Amino acid sequence: MSEEQIKNxxxxxxxxxxxxxxxxxxxxxxxxxxxxxxxxxxQHAHSExxxxxxxxxxxxxxxxxxxxxxxxxxxxxxxxxxLYLYSATETLGISRDELYEQLHTGKAKYSSIFNYPxxxxxxxxxxxxxxxxxxxxxxxxxxxxxYGPYARAMIRVCKEESFHQRQGYEIMIKLANxxxxxxxxxxxxxxxxxxxxxxxxxxTDDKSVHTAQSMKWKLKRxxxxxxxxxxxxxxxxxxxxxxxTVPDPDLKWNEERQSYDFGAIDxxxxxxxxxxxxxxxxxxxxxxxxAWERGEWVRDAAMAHAKKKQERKEKQAV
Amino acid sequence: xxxxxxxxxxxxIADNSLILxxxxxxxxxxxxxxxxxxxxxxxxxxxxxxxxxxxQYAAKIAGDERSEDDIAMLRKxxxxxxxxxxxxxxxxxxxxxxRQFLFDVYHLAFLKELQKSTDLTLSAIANKCVKxxxxxxxxxxxxxxxxxxxxxxxxxKMQEAINDLWTYTDELFHxxxxxxxxxxxxxxxxxxxxxxxxxxxVNAVLEVATLNTPESKWFQKGGKEGIHTxxxxxxxxxxxxxxxxxxxxxx
Ligand SMILES: [Fe+2]
Ligand SMILES: [Fe+2]
Ligand SMILES: [Fe+2]
Numbered sequence: 001m002s003e004e005q006i007k008n009x010x011x012x013x014x015x016x017x018x019x020x021x022x023x024x025x026x027x028x029x030x031x032x033x034x035x036x037x038x039x040x041x042x043q044h045a046h047s048e049x050x051x052x053x054x055x056x057x058x059x060x061x062x063x064x065x066x067x068x069x070x071x072x073x074x075x076x077x078x079x080x081x082x083l084y085l086y087s088a089t090e091t092l093g094i095s096r097d098e099l100y101e102q103l104h105t106g107k108a109k110y111s112s113i114f115n116y117p118x119x120x121x122x123x124x125x126x127x128x129x130x131x132x133x134x135x136x137x138x139x140x141x142x143x144x145x146x147y148g149p150y151a152r153a154m155i156r157v158c159k160e161e162s163f164h165q166r167q168g169y170e171i172m173i174k175l176a177n178x179x180x181x182x183x184x185x186x187x188x189x190x191x192x193x194x195x196x197x198x199x200x201x202x203x204t205d206d207k208s209v210h211t212a213q214s215m216k217w218k219l220k221r222x223x224x225x226x227x228x229x230x231x232x233x234x235x236x237x238x239x240x241x242x243x244x245t246v247p248d249p250d251l252k253w254n255e256e257r258q259s260y261d262f263g264a265i266d267x268x269x270x271x272x273x274x275x276x277x278x279x280x281x282x283x284x285x286x287x288x289x290x291a292w293e294r295g296e297w298v299r300d301a302a303m304a305h306a307k308k309k310q311e312r313k314e315k316q317a318v
Numbered sequence: 319x320x321x322x323x324x325x326x327x328x329x330x331i332a333d334n335s336l337i338l339x340x341x342x343x344x345x346x347x348x349x350x351x352x353x354x355x356x357x358x359x360x361x362x363x364x365x366x367x368x369x370x371x372x373x374q375y376a377a378k379i380a381g382d383e384r385s386e387d388d389i390a391m392l393r394k395x396x397x398x399x400x401x402x403x404x405x406x407x408x409x410x411x412x413x414x415x416x417r418q419f420l421f422d423v424y425h426l427a428f429l430k431e432l433q434k435s436t437d438l439t440l441s442a443i444a445n446k447c448v449k450x451x452x453x454x455x456x457x458x459x460x461x462x463x464x465x466x467x468x469x470x471x472x473x474x475k476m477q478e479a480i481n482d483l484w485t486y487t488d489e490l491f492h493x494x495x496x497x498x499x500x501x502x503x504x505x506x507x508x509x510x511x512x513x514x515x516x517x518x519x520v521n522a523v524l525e526v527a528t529l530n531t532p533e534s535k536w537f538q539k540g541g542k543e544g545i546h547t548x549x550x551x552x553x554x555x556x557x558x559x560x561x562x563x564x565x566x567x568x569x
Contacts, residue, residue, distance in 0.1 A: 121569070
């Protein structure tokens, strides 16, 4: 194709997106669009999968049967999210094995929040409330993103994430209204998860590399700072309502902006975790790679069996 | 307790699902791939759902202050009545699936009989469970065939697991005192009558899977009387951790 032709295609492509048309797997797309989507969508899929680990950590110790069932179902939902996000990513011409390879070798990233440890039962509440809560803020705009398979996956995912968020908050309500020990457990979890949750919405706008292009492709509709403000404004009243204190001495309602002012985020900590040196980075990768390696003989066997079965069938047909 | 036999009978059934559900729950997030991970979590979810129905009923029978969670999580090790088979650890995926299969075949046959119970609550629970458990049985027997037939390595691993777990199968057909009392009242199932069909079905699957039926006639027992393997104590320390550390609280 000549440069002229490509320019033309790109122009038509941009116009389609501007008209809010969906781009489908068979459509022509610029290479950069494809690559950017593979990166973002797989990163999202990996986050769902790694995200199973911190909460999976409490399944065997959940305090009641009802909570155990709810937690199992939640972690299973996250596996489902991973599954359909991987499938959606595969429509861009990359295989699941390649995607796993990128995760396991550390080439692909996942959400840094999952590199923090889950130390008490209240962390199950805090994660649902704050982490799923921040994820929703990130993802609701993606329900209208330009790439069809991603947008459709997001609609389904977001519905379940709001359920998780309510479930997490409900755990916190119960703890906050419980014994002093329970309330302390809830406050401690909020203290530990608050700042990492704010960081989850990404670096500040001036430090964010992808924003402009992503806005054009509707991979992003608001900036990180706008999303963060939205998260804070939504979450602080929820904390107030159940008598928990957001661990930010500079947090203050700003009458003029009709928004909360908040204290400085420790970006050094953020970059430390992103670069692989958070409290649980090594453990999370070890758990994921370990499960994959321990499962190799099982996957090989399933494949060998399917092949033999097919061969037996063909033989019979002859 | 007025209905002590019925209470113990329900616990005998429910503890199997409780302990096996706990074992399957350990794997959530650590399966060989996403699809099997989801399937194993599903089995765990089904089992805990069953456990809740049983223990809610048991709590009603007990008629004291105990809740489903008290019954599930606040007994001592010697008071758990599950068979030894279900408490065996997830040594590898072959052991996990082998344990599941050897239990599922029994579980399905048992529930089909329990559906005929004159106790309406138990037969209603059995009605609901039988659908779930027939799915479990299909899932685990398919995997036995897959791993037996798959590769040399998977065949060897599956055979090893079946050989090791075989010793726990006979206990499934032992009658407890509560069993006998409930059988006499038309409430319980005669487990001794399930034995022949059980081994026929198991052997048939093993044969298709090109696995050998173990020849050993040495069997372990004791779970139903609360005499367990060393594995159970550790499982319980996880299961009971919150209830023991923070007594008398609501979650
Ligand atoms: Fe998510
Ligand atoms: Fe999710
Ligand atoms: Fe979620």
